Amino acid sequence: MRMNEHFENHRAVLDTVRRFERMVAQHESIFFDLEDFENIIDHYVTNAEFDKALQACEAALGQYPFSTELLIDRAQVTAMRGDYTEAERQIDHVADLDPTNADVAVTRGIISTQRGEFAQAVEFFRAGLEQEPEREDIHFNLGLAFQSWQKFKSAAKHYKQSLRLNPDNETGVQELLHCLDITGRLEEHEEFFQRFTDEDPYSATAWYNLGQYWYRREDFDKAVQAFDYAVVISPDFHDAHHWLADTFVCQQEYLKAIPEFELAYPTGEPTDEALCNIGECYEKLRDWEPARRYYRQALEINPAMDEAWFGQGVLMQEQGRWLEAIHYFRKATELYAESGEYWSALGAAENQVGNVVSALEAYEKATEVAPEDAQGWVSWSAILYEQGHFTEAVELVRHAVELHPHEAHFQYMLCAYLLADGRMREAYNTLETALTLNFDQHILLFDYFPELREQPGLKRLIEQFRK
Structure with a gap:
């Protein structure tokens, strides 16, 4: 029942937001009751639309100029927009009007968190808790402050308390799981998430949160079961449908995932994310x-x-339509230039049509934005090797070896490049390392570089390791 009410309330809030936006766009007189304005502001803040949230605050204060709640909302939104000095001025004004209001301390804590003054933020939030110890939002903000401060165990403690008071806080679940994952404490918290379903087996939220837990543990069978319970209890639980679909994708059950993605949005209101998925x-x-x-x-x-x-580029690539793939991959890099995957895909497509210079430029960009991705270094080095630039190829593939020193595949590739560059001793030392790591993969050396089959010294060394 609680989840059904949650969805009804959510739909009502969205209707109110749409009506507000329509009135603003048409320059109509705006009138809403105070609770509606609070819901509109919360909606924008939740979606990180802080400019719209501030616009709603100003419209609300035009109607309710003496509302302490709205004055506090405006100060918090102003802080989230990065205008800390103005936010402090506004909350000081509220403190003069209502010095005992716990939200004064909370807002000052939010401002301090935004400024990176985490110790001070914690003190403000704790002061707020002394006044109202059962405020789940204060525990949540304490969690955020500790997490930003890299104190993940303390953050997890307050996220857990926040969820005990309000299990419906989906962001709190995500942040808690992140902190537990970083500190290697996921396994020991199974009981914490399981307890919510034991206490209320008809709570879709409890099953959804448990599904999130199992998803993070990569136990996808149990995650599917939990998300499935959530959507059976509340068929309109769109986020649960999304995560159930995403779990099916992790299991490579794409036919099962498609109908769940189709249920991941209200009827007739598809999202770009769902359609792309x-x-x-x-x-x-x-x-x-x-x-x-x-x-x-x-x-x-x-x-x-x-x-x-990017997806359309992959479609063209898979069908061998490389010129079209280049168009789509290039568009993806224009929109998001920080993806090493996009630049690497563009490099591969450019290389396929013989645009070697463009391919090299793309791979260079891939390693610049994602130096931790070995594939960019490997692909870049392979083109240089094909062009006869052996020394440069060696230096590039070394990056892949440094990133994954126990991956024999890269060691074999480095061996081949060293041989081509005439650096025999280094090549044989590298080959010994590769054979020690994974003898069976030595066939990759000949798959990639068939001419090496005629190297007698190479064959002798491999035979030694075979014995």
């Missing part, structure tokens, strides 16, 4: 036409969705 499922199934259709529908909603442009 469906397109990717069809792509994995190698069903090109529906994949293309869903990617395009996603772009109709959001033309700046880089994932959908």
